[in-house]
Amino acid sequence: MAKIRDVAEAAGVSTATVSRVLTNKPHVRPEVKKKVLEVVEALGYRPNRVAQNLRSNSSKIIALIISDIENPFFQRVSRAVDDTVHDLGYSVMLCNTDENPEKERLSLNLLRDENIAGVILAPTRQTIDTFSKSTVEIPMVIIDRHVTNINVDNVMIDNIQAAYSITKHLIGHGYSRIGGIFGMGSTTGRDRREGFLRALKEHALKPITELTKYAHPREEDGYTTATKLLELPEPPEAILTSNSLLAAGVMQAIRERSLRIPDDVAFATFDDTTWAKLMVPPLTVVDQPTYEIGRTAAELLIKRIQDPSRSYREVILNTRLILRHSCGC
Amino acid sequence: MAKIRDVAEAAGVSTATVSRVLTNKPHVRPEVKKKVLEVVEALGYRPNRVAQNLRSNSSKIIALIISDIENPFFQRVSRAVDDTVHDLGYSVMLCNTDENPEKERLSLNLLRDENIAGVILAPTRQTIDTFSKSTVEIPMVIIDRHVTNINVDNVMIDNIQAAYSITKHLIGHGYSRIGGIFGMGSTTGRDRREGFLRALKEHALKPITELTKYAHPREEDGYTTATKLLELPEPPEAILTSNSLLAAGVMQAIRERSLRIPDDVAFATFDDTTWAKLMVPPLTVVDQPTYEIGRTAAELLIKRIQDPSRSYREVILNTRLILRHSCGC
DNA sequence: GCTTGCAATGTAAACGTTTACACATGCGAG
DNA sequence: CTCGCATGTGTAAACGTTTACATTGCAAGC
Numbered sequence: 174m175a176k177i178r179d180v181a182e183a184a185g186v187s188t189a190t191v192s193r194v195l196t197n198k199p200h201v202r203p204e205v206k207k208k209v210l211e212v213v214e215a216l217g218y219r220p221n222r223v224a225q226n227l228r229s230n231s232s233k234i235i236a237l238i239i240s241d242i243e244n245p246f247f248q249r250v251s252r253a254v255d256d257t258v259h260d261l262g263y264s265v266m267l268c269n270t271d272e273n274p275e276k277e278r279l280s281l282n283l284l285r286d287e288n289i290a291g292v293i294l295a296p297t298r299q300t301i302d303t304f305s306k307s308t309v310e311i312p313m314v315i316i317d318r319h320v321t322n323i324n325v326d327n328v329m330i331d332n333i334q335a336a337y338s339i340t341k342h343l344i345g346h347g348y349s350r351i352g353g354i355f356g357m358g359s360t361t362g363r364d365r366r367e368g369f370l371r372a373l374k375e376h377a378l379k380p381i382t383e384l385t386k387y388a389h390p391r392e393e394d395g396y397t398t399a400t401k402l403l404e405l406p407e408p409p410e411a412i413l414t415s416n417s418l419l420a421a422g423v424m425q426a427i428r429e430r431s432l433r434i435p436d437d438v439a440f441a442t443f444d445d446t447t448w449a450k451l452m453v454p455p456l457t458v459v460d461q462p463t464y465e466i467g468r469t470a471a472e473l474l475i476k477r478i479q480d481p482s483r484s485y486r487e488v489i490l491n492t493r494l495i496l497r498h499s500c501g502c
Numbered sequence: 503m504a505k506i507r508d509v510a511e512a513a514g515v516s517t518a519t520v521s522r523v524l525t526n527k528p529h530v531r532p533e534v535k536k537k538v539l540e541v542v543e544a545l546g547y548r549p550n551r552v553a554q555n556l557r558s559n560s561s562k563i564i565a566l567i568i569s570d571i572e573n574p575f576f577q578r579v580s581r582a583v584d585d586t587v588h589d590l591g592y593s594v595m596l597c598n599t600d601e602n603p604e605k606e607r608l609s610l611n612l613l614r615d616e617n618i619a620g621v622i623l624a625p626t627r628q629t630i631d632t633f634s635k636s637t638v639e640i641p642m643v644i645i646d647r648h649v650t651n652i653n654v655d656n657v658m659i660d661n662i663q664a665a666y667s668i669t670k671h672l673i674g675h676g677y678s679r680i681g682g683i684f685g686m687g688s689t690t691g692r693d694r695r696e697g698f699l700r701a702l703k704e705h706a707l708k709p710i711t712e713l714t715k716y717a718h719p720r721e722e723d724g725y726t727t728a729t730k731l732l733e734l735p736e737p738p739e740a741i742l743t744s745n746s747l748l749a750a751g752v753m754q755a756i757r758e759r760s761l762r763i764p765d766d767v768a769f770a771t772f773d774d775t776t777w778a779k780l781m782v783p784p785l786t787v788v789d790q791p792t793y794e795i796g797r798t799a800a801e802l803l804i805k806r807i808q809d810p811s812r813s814y815r816e817v818i819l820n821t822r823l824i825l826r827h828s829c830g831c
Numbered sequence: 832g833c834t835t836g837c838a839a840t841g842t843a844a845a846c847g848t849t850t851a852c853a854c855a856t857g858c859g860a861g
Numbered sequence: 862c863t864c865g866c867a868t869g870t871g872t873a874a875a876c877g878t879t880t881a882c883a884t885t886g887c888a889a890g891c
Contacts, residue, residue, distance in 0.1 A: 174614075176876095176877060176878090177877065177878065177879095178877080186840075186841085187840065187841045187842075188841090188842095188877090188878080188879090189840070189841060189842080189843095189879080189880075190839085190840060190841080192878070192879055192880080193839095193840090193879095193880095196879080198880095199838090200837095200838060200839055200840080201838095201839070201840085202838090202839065202840095205839085205840090219611065219614060219615055220615070220877085220878075221556075221615065221617070221876090221877050221878070222615040222616050222617070222878095223552055223555050223556045223561075223616065223617045223876090223877080223878090224556055224846090224876070224877035224878040224879090225877080225878055225879075226552050226846095226878090227550075227552045227553055227556050227845095227846050227847070227848090227876090227877080227878075227879095228845075228846050228877080228878045228879045228880085229846085229878080229879055229880090230846075232552075234595070234616070242577060242580055242581045242584065243577055243578070243581055248571060248572055248577055249572070251571055251596070252571045252572055252598065255571065255596070255597075255598050256598075259598075259605075264595060264597065264612055264616075265595070265596060266563070266593060266594070266595045266596070267580070267584070267594060267595070267596040268584075268593065269581065269584050269585075269588075276588075282548065283593055285503075285548060286548055286549070286550065286551040287551050287552065287563070287593075288550070288551070288552045392776060418776075421776045421777065421780065424780050425779070425780065428780065446777075447721060447747075447750045447777070448750065448775075448776070448777035448780070448781075450754070451750065451753050451754065451757065451777070451781065452777075452780065452781075452782075453781075453782040505846095505847060505848085506847065506848065506849095507847080515870080515871085516870065516871045516872075517847090517848080517849090517871090517872095518849080518850075518870070518871060518872080518873095519869085519870060519871075521848070521849055521850080522849095522850095522869095522870090525849080527850095528868090528869095529867090529868060529869055529870080530868095530869070530870085531868090531869065531870095534869085534870090549847085549848075550846090550847050550848070551848095552846090552847080552848090553846070553847035553848040553849090553876090554847080554848055554849075555848090555876095556846090556847080556848075556849095556875095556876050556877070556878090557847080557848045557849045557850085557875075557876050558848075558849055558850090558876085559876075832891100833890100833891085834889105834890085834891080835888100835889085835890080835891100836887100836888090836889090836890105837886105837887090837888090837889105838885100838886090838887085838888105839884100839885085839886085839887105840883100840884080840885080840886100841882105841883085841884075841885095842881105842882085842883075842884090843880100843881095843882090843883100844879100844880090844881085844882095845878100845879085845880085845881095846877105846878090846879090847876105848875100848876090849874100849875085849876090850873100850874090850875085851872105851873095851874080851875095852871105852872085852873090852874095853870100853871085853872080853873100854869105854870085854871080854872095855868100855869085855870085855871100856867105856868085856869080856870100857866105857867090857868085857869105858865100858866090858867090858868100859864105859865095859866095859867105860863100860864090860865090860866105861862100861863090861864085861865105
């Protein structure tokens with residue numbers, strides 16, 4: 174594999190000159206530049222990024238640290254991030270944390286060790302708590318989760334508001350016993366629960382049971398929790414879940430009992446997935462601008478990498494309430 | 503940030519010795535080792551992986567190059583790969599190709615440039631065609647796609663057989679006009695089509711229309727293709743799709759026409775997703791051992807990285823036909 | 832014609848490791 | 862008592878770049 178020295182010799186110049194043409198530095202005669210580029214082409218030379226990184230202390234890799242690779246929300250975000258940074262010559266390294274602070278710590282260490290250019294992070298609650306100014310040595314943007322103790326770029330949706338309004342909508346249908354199922358590993362789940370409770374409170378309704386469990390909510394958790402709810406002496410007339418994985422579990426539980434939606438139980442959830450509209454009846458959902466979130470985060474990150482001293486900003490993107498039929502509409 | 507030299511000085515030894523203890527080389531007195539480790543701990547020293555990589559020419563990053571980050575099949579594979587290699591100290595870099603050979607080429611270049619340890623690849627047909635012995639300088643395992651022109655580890659399912667048997671099943675229900683929708687960007691789609699056609703041929707049935715289009719099949723493509731099929735003067739009595747994205751599109755098309763499944767059209771697809779069992783009626787599917795595929799591929803890759811001269815193997819994993827009700831059962 | 836200054840290029844140090852080689856020490860075998 | 866060998870440790874080169882600094886040549890200003 175050709176090295177810069179080979180190119181230099183073949184072109185009859187020094188390595189410094191080769192480097193200069195390859196990094197588009199000034200002060201090199203056009204004819205020399207041309208010659209060098211020809212040799213580069215002829216030899217199929219490609220700069221060794223590892224050496225570049227070591228010497229110049231800058232890499233072209235960014236990390237995306239998320240809590241669940243199997244959550245459609247994060248998949249769509251990943252896609253957006255990937256699309257956006259690739260166009261700028263960066264690559265993305267994906268780290269899955271399973272909402273596990275230890276795994277997350279490992280991933281963050283990795284960034285340091287590999288000299289990663291920057292990171293897009295959906296931090297666990299524990300990590301947020303231990304964040305301090307010193308933690309942020311590396312360009313970082315936080316997504317999906319709320320963080321107040323450090324200065325950092327942040328892109329989110331207004332979870333409280335979104336949960337509040339979908340709950341209001343359910344209340345509007347006349348349901349008074351409403352159950353909520355939220356993941357408690359993240360601030361996201363907590364915020365949504367807060368919006369949910371707030372809406373109920375306004376109408377002097379008590380949450381039939383304040384269902385909030387499981388650090389890392391998956392389909393199974395939705396299923397068992399919904400089962401528990403549906404077997405109460407006074408089961409809920411409506412259920413709200415905070416993500417699509419939980420929603421799938423709840424649907425499963427409802428189906429098993431041959432309950433009709435919305436007549437026996439109404440249902441609504443966060444996240445518009447491929448299949449939400451294909452359910453019978455189609456699901457009423459809070460649609461998050463997932464692609465937007467990923468893209469915005471990626472753009473903010475690249476900007477920060479290029480100018481670490483720029484001011485921090487928090488971007489709140491709008492959600493959209495999609496009314497279909499599972500809520501009673 | 504502490505460097506190895508700092509550790510060496512603080513411990514009163516040379517950098518060579520520090521390196522030796524950190525890489526578990528022999529010939530270092532236990533007491534020295536202990537002392538060094540204490541200093542490492544005290545200084546919070548972490549080796550710079552970039553420098554390690556440059557000097558020793560070996561990294562701890564593997565790449566996963568897939569065609570569609572949003573396809574549940576690849577998501578599950580990613581998860582498995584991630585789980586598996588993380589336990590062995592590797593990290594994964596995710597590259598999305600959108601079934602686009604150019605993007606794929608860029609990704610493969612990246613591996614060279616970044617000195618990636620190995621790669622798990624689902625290659626496009628074009629790339630497969632241009633594969634040659636020389637292409638494989640880097641440890642590689644191919645998944646999901648068939649490749650014959652080079653020696654390489656390969657983990658797959660028997661697509662022809664799987665498509666054959668699900669088609670047979672549909673035929674068994676008495677349908678004679680059966681349509682198939684396959685993605686043609688990959689050998690996977692082609693193989694499935696072949697199994698499909700073979701089964702029909704055995705029963706002297708002509709595919710109502712041999713629907714095979716779109717290099718990079720997504721929900722939309724399933725929708726438009728199904729629409730076309732369903733509007734034929736003699737529409738199919740049954741439809742088979744080769745992945746879950748296409749399936750979602752087909753479902754959408756069927757729903758729009760208020761057709762009943764399976765009475766008006768029967769339906770079956772590859773890939774058991776979260777929602778397949780939640781459909782009304784639940785979907786009959788060919789379930790691929792996605793997690794297994796990812797895990798096996800990762801294990802093979804690590805083994806090859808550790809021993810590049812080991813013999814190549816092809817692993818064929820079994821699929822499972824899950825009969826639910828959309829086929830007429 | 833001599834200085835000044837800038838453009839073009841080369842030389843070599845530096846990035847943070849690993850490792851080949853050299854060296855010192857101690858111990859057992861002859 | 863010497864030789865040989867294994868063990869423990871240090872010195873410095875090497876990995877492939879970028880870049881600070883030095884050097885050269887040439888044009889312009891006086």
